[in-house]
Amino acid sequence: MQVRLASRSWPRRPAGPCRILGALGLAALLLLDACALRAPRPAAAPSEIALDDARSRQLFGEWQRYLADYIDKAGDGDPAVLAQLPGLRATGTLWPARITFGALDIDASVAEKDGFDVQGLLLGPLPQTGATPYVFVVGIVRRQGYRPVDIADIRLVSMTQRGRQLDRTVGDGDAQALASYRAALDRSAPMRFPADKDRFELTVCAPRLCADEGLTVSRWSLPVHAEALAAAPR
Amino acid sequence: MGAHLRHDPANETLDLGLIGSAMRGRYPGLVTMYRPVESIYDDPLLLIDVSKPVRAFFRAGTVNAGGMLFGTDKIIHFINVGRIYHIRYLDAVSKGLRVHEAKMHAVQATAANPLLSEDGFLGLFTTGIRSNGDLAADYAGLKFYRNLSEPVSIGNALLPPMLQREGPYRRVVVQEEDTVFTRFVSAHWNEVLNPNTYLAYVGRRVRIVIGSRCDDVADWFRDGRGQPLDATWFTTWQRQLSTFHGEPYGHELPAEHPVSVADICPAPAQAAAVARTDTPLWWGAALPPRQADRLGRNALWWAAAAGRTDDLELLAARGAVLDEPDIDGETPLHAAVRPGHVRMARLLLSMGADANRATRQGQSPLLLAVAGGHVELTGLLLQAGADPNLQDRFDRTALQEAAQRGDMVLVALLLDHGADATLASRHGTDALQVARRAGHGDLLDTLRASAPVVRKLGTAGGQAVAVSIPGAPPGVDPQALPQR
Numbered sequence: 001m002q003v004r005l006a007s008r009s010w011p012r013r014p015a016g017p018c019r020i021l022g023a024l025g026l027a028a029l030l031l032l033d034a035c036a037l038r039a040p041r042p043a044a045a046p047s048e049i050a051l052d053d054a055r056s057r058q059l060f061g062e063w064q065r066y067l068a069d070y071i072d073k074a075g076d077g078d079p080a081v082l083a084q085l086p087g088l089r090a091t092g093t094l095w096p097a098r099i100t101f102g103a104l105d106i107d108a109s110v111a112e113k114d115g116f117d118v119q120g121l122l123l124g125p126l127p128q129t130g131a132t133p134y135v136f137v138v139g140i141v142r143r144q145g146y147r148p149v150d151i152a153d154i155r156l157v158s159m160t161q162r163g164r165q166l167d168r169t170v171g172d173g174d175a176q177a178l179a180s181y182r183a184a185l186d187r188s189a190p191m192r193f194p195a196d197k198d199r200f201e202l203t204v205c206a207p208r209l210c211a212d213e214g215l216t217v218s219r220w221s222l223p224v225h226a227e228a229l230a231a232a233p234r
Numbered sequence: 235m236g237a238h239l240r241h242d243p244a245n246e247t248l249d250l251g252l253i254g255s256a257m258r259g260r261y262p263g264l265v266t267m268y269r270p271v272e273s274i275y276d277d278p279l280l281l282i283d284v285s286k287p288v289r290a291f292f293r294a295g296t297v298n299a300g301g302m303l304f305g306t307d308k309i310i311h312f313i314n315v316g317r318i319y320h321i322r323y324l325d326a327v328s329k330g331l332r333v334h335e336a337k338m339h340a341v342q343a344t345a346a347n348p349l350l351s352e353d354g355f356l357g358l359f360t361t362g363i364r365s366n367g368d369l370a371a372d373y374a375g376l377k378f379y380r381n382l383s384e385p386v387s388i389g390n391a392l393l394p395p396m397l398q399r400e401g402p403y404r405r406v407v408v409q410e411e412d413t414v415f416t417r418f419v420s421a422h423w424n425e426v427l428n429p430n431t432y433l434a435y436v437g438r439r440v441r442i443v444i445g446s447r448c449d450d451v452a453d454w455f456r457d458g459r460g461q462p463l464d465a466t467w468f469t470t471w472q473r474q475l476s477t478f479h480g481e482p483y484g485h486e487l488p489a490e491h492p493v494s495v496a497d498i499c500p501a502p503a504q505a506a507a508v509a510r511t512d513t514p515l516w517w518g519a520a521l522p523p524r525q526a527d528r529l530g531r532n533a534l535w536w537a538a539a540a541g542r543t544d545d546l547e548l549l550a551a552r553g554a555v556l557d558e559p560d561i562d563g564e565t566p567l568h569a570a571v572r573p574g575h576v577r578m579a580r581l582l583l584s585m586g587a588d589a590n591r592a593t594r595q596g597q598s599p600l601l602l603a604v605a606g607g608h609v610e611l612t613g614l615l616l617q618a619g620a621d622p623n624l625q626d627r628f629d630r631t632a633l634q635e636a637a638q639r640g641d642m643v644l645v646a647l648l649l650d651h652g653a654d655a656t657l658a659s660r661h662g663t664d665a666l667q668v669a670r671r672a673g674h675g676d677l678l679d680t681l682r683a684s685a686p687v688v689r690k691l692g693t694a695g696g697q698a699v700a701v702s703i704p705g706a707p708p709g710v711d712p713q714a715l716p717q718r
Binding site: 075076077078079080082083084097098099122124125161196197199 | 529560561562563564568593594595597605626627628629630635638659660661662663671
């Protein structure tokens, strides 16, 4: 059977320039679509979802690993290198005297898009007690849609130096303290940890160490060696 | 950085590089780029807004270099467009144009290029933004490339060429490598101070976002008394930044309806007073001398940080507390020492400021002065009774800081005033080890020679154990020396 192609009523193929324009149009639509997915919306609602303990500990562990790595590489194992962070020399920062250490984009599918930023504020090495505990208050900031949306957890974390060894301890989570901290957050300001106004104080709340945040009246605690507790500020 | 940037022609790839695994591995924990909750250029997607895709994909993080805040897109402009400017400049010079004519040719020829111009495809046409900051970064890039082989001036400073010819080669003669980039960075790059021109609908959106951030602006930009700066101050900056230290760089700003902080936040103090109810005493009115702001800083603290000695005298006379620390323990003296205000520090010390007061992390003013490399301030503090052997919370000393910097003058100054080279951090690192680790071999002999003859290493069976160290004079009985 012979088929006469010329007699078929198929639509005529568009001319060259039209095809190019069509392809460009499609590409532009795809691009806009990608932008729609990618661009953050100004009115993104914050989500407050608690992390389970295991997940929190995993994220704090990641942060500790980064910190230990930094002390090892930059300080040859001496945590005093934390007192030489470039931010402490800066004149254009709001809090030059604060020692903070961050690990960004943990478990992010794309940098900045999602995952967690974990930031620690050094509350101080405790007075010399043989082994020196360095105590940080560490916050996990959850990211969604290219923006920080929630303080997912806050805990006290200590690193105790024994020779060249750094022993690590992560305190327990405190849902009530976290809730009162979150409730007092200034939602009009960019979400970050520590917030500009935070005032953490390290105290002894025997048989543990405590960090109190004055403005939000929140408290986190951490078990420490009795020897360190005896030397800690009261 | 140049090698890294060569392969990163776009902001996003640069930002990803800066926060990528390679940089984080190299500077673990230190790469913490500021990421705005909401970019000022984000707005709800409009399908007819062709500039949106470009803005969405070319967002730039904000960084601080040399004390200047700017978007990382300026680095791209500095490196790439600056190079294009330079090629055009060289071309013009080769055709016999004089230097200032060649510079203008480079600016004008790029402005006329439909692709590269801020009015063209990569500027106003696709983003809706004509950035004066970008143009300034382009121009600064021209200065940088010119400075490789010829002296250039930036304001009153004349920078000698960075490369000198030696036969068939060129030798790098840069004195301070860490300022190779920052010496070209200026306030022109900061779009808060140097505002842009926008297409009408983009401008309307940006205007709203700036309006919502007036209190943030008030936080960052303050006068010597800590008061938020007013519109006049921003207008003055705007005017100053319309040229690059007197040289035209293509700046344009429409007189009517400019989208600028000066125009939108005419009274940041009042805006902040409304926005921040937790600090009613500070914002919007002169702070009483004895009261502190939400950062724990009083008016005298801010005057010290800004180096405004007149204000300091006035505030002190009104009863402001001289050593009042902020919530991190930084006193006005710390605030004056950090940026290197010698006159202010001298005045504070003469009024009785405590030269040995430490921050919560134990940093004394002396430690800060040494860390900043301020020789004159270091001498001033030592003369005022600053203890050279004060240790911070890590048991670090000013001498260790000087050793870290590799600064022989500071090391000698501290040793002359009784600094103890054997004091060690909690980890046991002393100044000698710091210098060795930092690769400052030239300091080792000085530090060895200055160290006491013996150092106590510990105790064994109740007896002090001490060893001689190199450089010790012969015949000294270790047990007769004081032990730490």
